[in-house]
Amino acid sequence: MLWLTIDRKLKEPLTAQIYTQMKDKILQADLKANERLPSTRQLARELNVSRNIIIEAYERLLAEGFIETRRGSGTYVSYGANFSVRRGEELIFKEEQRSNDEHDLINFRSGIPDLRLFPRSTWAKLTYHTIHNCSHTVFSYGNPEGLPDLRKSLAAYLLKVRGAQCHPHQIVITSGATQALTLVAKLLLSKGDHIIMEDPITNDIQSIFASSGAHIQGIPVDHKGIRTDLIDSYIQPKAIFVTPSHQYFGEYIANPTSY
Numbered sequence: 001m002l003w004l005t006i007d008r009k010l011k012e013p014l015t016a017q018i019y020t021q022m023k024d025k026i027l028q029a030d031l032k033a034n035e036r037l038p039s040t041r042q043l044a045r046e047l048n049v050s051r052n053i054i055i056e057a058y059e060r061l062l063a064e065g066f067i068e069t070r071r072g073s074g075t076y077v078s079y080g081a082n083f084s085v086r087r088g089e090e091l092i093f094k095e096e097q098r099s100n101d102e103h104d105l106i107n108f109r110s111g112i113p114d115l116r117l118f119p120r121s122t123w124a125k126l127t128y129h130t131i132h133n134c135s136h137t138v139f140s141y142g143n144p145e146g147l148p149d150l151r152k153s154l155a156a157y158l159l160k161v162r163g164a165q166c167h168p169h170q171i172v173i174t175s176g177a178t179q180a181l182t183l184v185a186k187l188l189l190s191k192g193d194h195i196i197m198e199d200p201i202t203n204d205i206q207s208i209f210a211s212s213g214a215h216i217q218g219i220p221v222d223h224k225g226i227r228t229d230l231i232d233s234y235i236q237p238k239a240i241f242v243t244p245s246h247q248y249f250g251e252y253i254a255n256p257t258s259y
Helices: 014-027 040-047 051-063 087-101 120-133 148-162 177-188 203-210
Strands: 067-070 074-077 194-199 215-222 239-241
Touching (some): 177 203, 194 203
Parallel strands (some): 194 215, 194 239
Antiparallel strands (some): 067 074
16 A cells, blocks of 8 residues: 555546656655555555556656566566655764764753663563553543543542642643643733742743743742742732742752741
């Protein structure tokens, strides 16, 4: 199956449509050299067109050197028919490959632990056990708010560890902090609103809230967290963003009970 499409409403003949699509796939290396093509009879049946249309398209591709026939074997994409990767793309690929291979470099990016210490064996065992014993419904799209069992477990955990009473329906599972904060910004903030944030804070978080059109005011932190005494009294912020358990690039862990 070549995933070709034809449109009988177009003025362009069906033969030309098939020829153009196949040529583009060869030039873009979607169809690679020495790859066997379906027979004219098979392709005509799949596209529900006359076999003569496919034969004519194949003959044009053959005449231009894009395909070749092999007696007793079939029709194949000709070697060297597709364009090679441009030099610039090769350089980019080699640079990325080189960077990934330099394991001795120290990454100073915050928020990323030493991935070499990830417990792969334990994770693999738990993953196998979970997949082997879970319901088949887990492999479907599921609820957009997240798996119900996961939200139930989180609700119980938050009550036990954080003392937060919430219903599973009040929990939304996201793919990470960026998606979660983006949803919060879209729900809470409008253009012209004010939001107070700890300073320092990552540029990524600032960009998320700034994209809503809100005005951001940075407030320094100390050993107790954000300096609330420095917040302008005339400002009525729509939201205040803090990280009470650990400040970004801070030298201390704040005590949430101090607020």
